[in-house]
Amino acid sequence: MSRNVTILGAGLVGSLLAIILRKRGHDVTLYERRPDMRAAHMSAGKSINLAMSARGWKALDLAGLRAEMEPIAIPMYGRYLHQPDGQTAFQPYSKNNEAIYSVSRGELNKKLMTLAEENGVNIHFEHRCTQVDVPNNALRLAHNGEEHVVTTDLLFGADGAFSALRASYTHMDRVNSSQHYLEYGYKELAILPGANGEWLMEKNALHIWPRGKYMMIALPNTDGTFTCTMFMPFEGEVSFSKLQTEADVHKLFDEQFADAKALMPTLIHDFFANPTSSLITTHIFPWHYKDRSALIGDAAHAIVPFYGQGMNAGFEDCTVLSGLMDRHGDDWATILPAYERLRKPNGDAVASLALTNFVEMRDKVADPRFLQRKKIEKELGTRYPHQFISVYEMVSFSHIPYSTAIQCIQAQDRLLEQVMAEGDFFDNIAHDSFCDRIGHWVADYHKAVQQLDFG
Amino acid sequence: MSRNVTILGAGLVGSLLAIILRKRGHDVTLYERRPDMRAAHMSAGKSINLAMSARGWKALDLAGLRAEMEPIAIPMYGRYLHQPDGQTAFQPYSKNNEAIYSVSRGELNKKLMTLAEENGVNIHFEHRCTQVDVPNNALRLAHNGEEHVVTTDLLFGADGAFSALRASYTHMDRVNSSQHYLEYGYKELAILPGANGEWLMEKNALHIWPRGKYMMIALPNTDGTFTCTMFMPFEGEVSFSKLQTEADVHKLFDEQFADAKALMPTLIHDFFANPTSSLITTHIFPWHYKDRSALIGDAAHAIVPFYGQGMNAGFEDCTVLSGLMDRHGDDWATILPAYERLRKPNGDAVASLALTNFVEMRDKVADPRFLQRKKIEKELGTRYPHQFISVYEMVSFSHIPYSTAIQCIQAQDRLLEQVMAEGDFFDNIAHDSFCDRIGHWVADYHKAVQQLDFG
Numbered sequence: 001m002s003r004n005v006t007i008l009g010a011g012l013v014g015s016l017l018a019i020i021l022r023k024r025g026h027d028v029t030l031y032e033r034r035p036d037m038r039a040a041h042m043s044a045g046k047s048i049n050l051a052m053s054a055r056g057w058k059a060l061d062l063a064g065l066r067a068e069m070e071p072i073a074i075p076m077y078g079r080y081l082h083q084p085d086g087q088t089a090f091q092p093y094s095k096n097n098e099a100i101y102s103v104s105r106g107e108l109n110k111k112l113m114t115l116a117e118e119n120g121v122n123i124h125f126e127h128r129c130t131q132v133d134v135p136n137n138a139l140r141l142a143h144n145g146e147e148h149v150v151t152t153d154l155l156f157g158a159d160g161a162f163s164a165l166r167a168s169y170t171h172m173d174r175v176n177s178s179q180h181y182l183e184y185g186y187k188e189l190a191i192l193p194g195a196n197g198e199w200l201m202e203k204n205a206l207h208i209w210p211r212g213k214y215m216m217i218a219l220p221n222t223d224g225t226f227t228c229t230m231f232m233p234f235e236g237e238v239s240f241s242k243l244q245t246e247a248d249v250h251k252l253f254d255e256q257f258a259d260a261k262a263l264m265p266t267l268i269h270d271f272f273a274n275p276t277s278s279l280i281t282t283h284i285f286p287w288h289y290k291d292r293s294a295l296i297g298d299a300a301h302a303i304v305p306f307y308g309q310g311m312n313a314g315f316e317d318c319t320v321l322s323g324l325m326d327r328h329g330d331d332w333a334t335i336l337p338a339y340e341r342l343r344k345p346n347g348d349a350v351a352s353l354a355l356t357n358f359v360e361m362r363d364k365v366a367d368p369r370f371l372q373r374k375k376i377e378k379e380l381g382t383r384y385p386h387q388f389i390s391v392y393e394m395v396s397f398s399h400i401p402y403s404t405a406i407q408c409i410q411a412q413d414r415l416l417e418q419v420m421a422e423g424d425f426f427d428n429i430a431h432d433s434f435c436d437r438i439g440h441w442v443a444d445y446h447k448a449v450q451q452l453d454f455g
Numbered sequence: 456m457s458r459n460v461t462i463l464g465a466g467l468v469g470s471l472l473a474i475i476l477r478k479r480g481h482d483v484t485l486y487e488r489r490p491d492m493r494a495a496h497m498s499a500g501k502s503i504n505l506a507m508s509a510r511g512w513k514a515l516d517l518a519g520l521r522a523e524m525e526p527i528a529i530p531m532y533g534r535y536l537h538q539p540d541g542q543t544a545f546q547p548y549s550k551n552n553e554a555i556y557s558v559s560r561g562e563l564n565k566k567l568m569t570l571a572e573e574n575g576v577n578i579h580f581e582h583r584c585t586q587v588d589v590p591n592n593a594l595r596l597a598h599n600g601e602e603h604v605v606t607t608d609l610l611f612g613a614d615g616a617f618s619a620l621r622a623s624y625t626h627m628d629r630v631n632s633s634q635h636y637l638e639y640g641y642k643e644l645a646i647l648p649g650a651n652g653e654w655l656m657e658k659n660a661l662h663i664w665p666r667g668k669y670m671m672i673a674l675p676n677t678d679g680t681f682t683c684t685m686f687m688p689f690e691g692e693v694s695f696s697k698l699q700t701e702a703d704v705h706k707l708f709d710e711q712f713a714d715a716k717a718l719m720p721t722l723i724h725d726f727f728a729n730p731t732s733s734l735i736t737t738h739i740f741p742w743h744y745k746d747r748s749a750l751i752g753d754a755a756h757a758i759v760p761f762y763g764q765g766m767n768a769g770f771e772d773c774t775v776l777s778g779l780m781d782r783h784g785d786d787w788a789t790i791l792p793a794y795e796r797l798r799k800p801n802g803d804a805v806a807s808l809a810l811t812n813f814v815e816m817r818d819k820v821a822d823p824r825f826l827q828r829k830k831i832e833k834e835l836g837t838r839y840p841h842q843f844i845s846v847y848e849m850v851s852f853s854h855i856p857y858s859t860a861i862q863c864i865q866a867q868d869r870l871l872e873q874v875m876a877e878g879d880f881f882d883n884i885a886h887d888s889f890c891d892r893i894g895h896w897v898a899d900y901h902k903a904v905q906q907l908d909f910g
Contacts, residue, residue: 180631278628
């Protein structure tokens with residue numbers, strides 16, 4: 001039976017979900033707060049490039065968009081570290097030469113919207129949902145200064161961290177929720193191309209300038225530019241509040257980011273023209289109401305961007321929902337609770353992984369011991385390909401549930417501590433007795449991991 | 456300089472705050488969502504009696520209400536435990552015969568409202584604040600189906616867990632917030648008086664029927680009744696969801712609450728007529744906006760009722776604010792940040808204490824080892840009155856900050872474990888060497904506690 005389905009938010013997740021539902025024959029209407037980005041001038045200066053990884057690609061397959069996206073997705077095979085003195089180091093993400101992909105959020109979103117419309121989805125722009133009567137699935141929509149109410153059979157809130165459906169859920173009895181901001185803000189900056197449009201740094205990497213309490217990253221774009229993002233505390237010794245004058249910005253970049261600064265002719269303009277934005281993590285439970293409505297993507301689990309998993313997690317929500325439709329057809333009284341049961345622990349896990357990765361990126365990656373550990377992880381993965389997969393690989397290059405990956409962290413830390421306590425790994429590895437011991441430890445680790453639920 | 460002050464909520468905290476501000480010469484207007492409870496029929500079946508303790512009385516002194524409240528406040532000197540087999544035990548709250556006081560929420564609220572009006576406060580009933588424009592201190596108020604906007608110099612949100620000012624704060628950038636419901640609900644029941652209006656159980660105690668995963672409590676009223684409250688999981692083996700028929704309720708009470716049931720002729724009616732209500736804990740930060748507005752009482756820190764500290768904590772907010780007005784006059788740009796700095800850690804601490812005390816009340820108080828510990832605590836307090844005060848006494852019978860009291864828990868647990876590991880305390884105490892050792896331990900404990908901030 002085809003349903004009248006309404007989706008709030010025509011962002012990445014809402015547009016993809018619309019395509020998936022439309023392909024199953026439902027009537028799908030999308031309401032989007034903003035104007036049509038395909039017509040309007042894109043507001044720049046407040047977007048972090050997407051890092052598309054396995055979970056994202058899998059969902060694009062569902063929409064049939066992989067072939068169209070691949071040519072404009074730039075593979076990044078590892079982290080490219082920049083020290084204050086100009087020294088650099090490359091740290092591959094995987095033992096198998098796997099990559100995460102730099103993708104333009106705007107381009108991907110436009111393609112998804114167009115594909116949704118081509119499939120028969122109605123998108124209403126500049127329609128802001130102000131309130132949802134949850135038990136009755138009645139939406140109050142503001143458009144051109146007037147409000148009207150529409151009702152729907154089935155409703156999805158794909159309307160981001162400040163979702164109207166999420167807000168309406170929180171006013172109901174026994175709905176738990178939280179919103180927590182980092183003490184850090186971020187600001188978008190730019191590295192420009194060379195005279196012939198060429199990339200002026202290694203194109204196929206995610207660049208990081210780790211500085212302990214703050215950091216800058218840069219992701220490549222197809223036009224030869226890099227989008228840089230500076231993450232820094234709002235207040236404190238080195239902070240956005242301390243960068244008030246052009247001289248302040250020059251001084252910081254001269255001292256800490258000299259190699260990048262040489263490639264940033266628009267630095268001062270960008271720094272003062274672009275906003276300083278905040279970073280939020282949200283939790284909510286439940287994620288659904290009976291067989292009537294559910295939250296998806298950031299509306300269910302807004303996370304910080306440091307694992308590059310926000311879009312990937314939202315797209316995986318769509319993949320899981322699609323799988324449940326395969327199994328349960330149109331039985332939404334079964335699908336929605338099952339979706340919540342499968343995805344809520346993963347939303348919590350990816351939120352936690354993202355927060356933890358910030359510390360790794362801004363601080364630990366500059367630590368020689370950490371770099372050594374990463375090399376050992378790669379070697380272990382090569383020697384024991386079926387028994388040892390790093391947590392980073394689980395998250396970025398597999399479909400192992402986030403909640404399983406996060407449970408491996410402790411055991412993996414213990415394993416690496418054991419190995420590293422024995423002294424220099426790459427010397428020791430020449431000795432059979434050392435290899436034997438490692439073999440046992442890895443086998444023990446593998447046994448422990450196998451107890452976990454791999455979804 | 457007198458200010459135009461608006462307070463949202465004419466509950467206990469809002470009414471008391473209005474009196475305090477009015478006495479300092481400010482123009483004070485109160486908006487209350489509900490009808491005037493002094494005229495309307497009180498909605499019963501959804502209130503837990505108040506347990507007034509030191510912090511509450513101190514704030515009533517500020518309003519000059521102690522003398523009027525004392526005759527209608529019933530002292531409770533300890534917990535009166537009821538086991539399933541009918542056995543009982545009494546557990547005093549303090550070594551000094553101190554009490555917490557059972558007070559009718561409705562009576563206290565009415566007196567506070569009347570006193571506020573007598574002092575010149577304007578109370579507007581049935582005015583619901585739907586939204587606050589925080590930077591402009593502009594309130595949208597709904598009354599008789601129409602909305603109007605008023606602005607004010609200074610605004611306080613004393614409008615409870617679901618505060619309109621709190622909600623408007625949460626929509627601002629970098630405001631952290633959470634709401635978390637217990638998996639437990641509560642239902643009000645009643646124990647009726649004897650034929651001559653007499654109390655049919657010990658009047659001067661807080662009665663508890665601890666049953667591990669659930670419990671009932673009863674507090675005395677001046678009319679010979681006791682207000683009972685059943686706390687029980689919503690779902691699970693013994694839960695509200697399992698109590699569907701009269702037979703279900705009879706069976707549970709026959710097996711677990713036989714002594715109380717004999718005094719509850721209206722049990723079945725009450726059980727099915729009264730609602731099952733939920734229990735929420737909320738956090739938010741910040742608590743204030745510039746020199747314009749602040750949250751107070753449950754609006755800043757809604758907590759569960761298991762330490763009897765909700766009203767006491769809200770009243771202490773008023774006491775602290777009053778002290779800051781003494782010191783800083785009308786300098787709200789100093790007062791509001793100082794209020795937040797002083798009270799936020801205490802709001803967090805009392806929220807945590809209240810959650811922890813639930814486990815103690817429903818489960819631990821039935822444990823003989825726990826009862827033994829309480830006796831030892833009392834004896835230690837008698838022997839070392841200046842060095843040993845129990846955490847319960849700090850919370851209920853002192854003005855030591857909640858955040859300090861909570862920091863004593865671990866040290867106190869360690870001390871009692873040391874003492875109890877030596878075998879039977881009341882045998883050992885006859886030996887000088889044991890007393891010496893205890894003396895040293897208590898002195899060590901006292902030294903550790905003195906490092907803490909006593910506000």
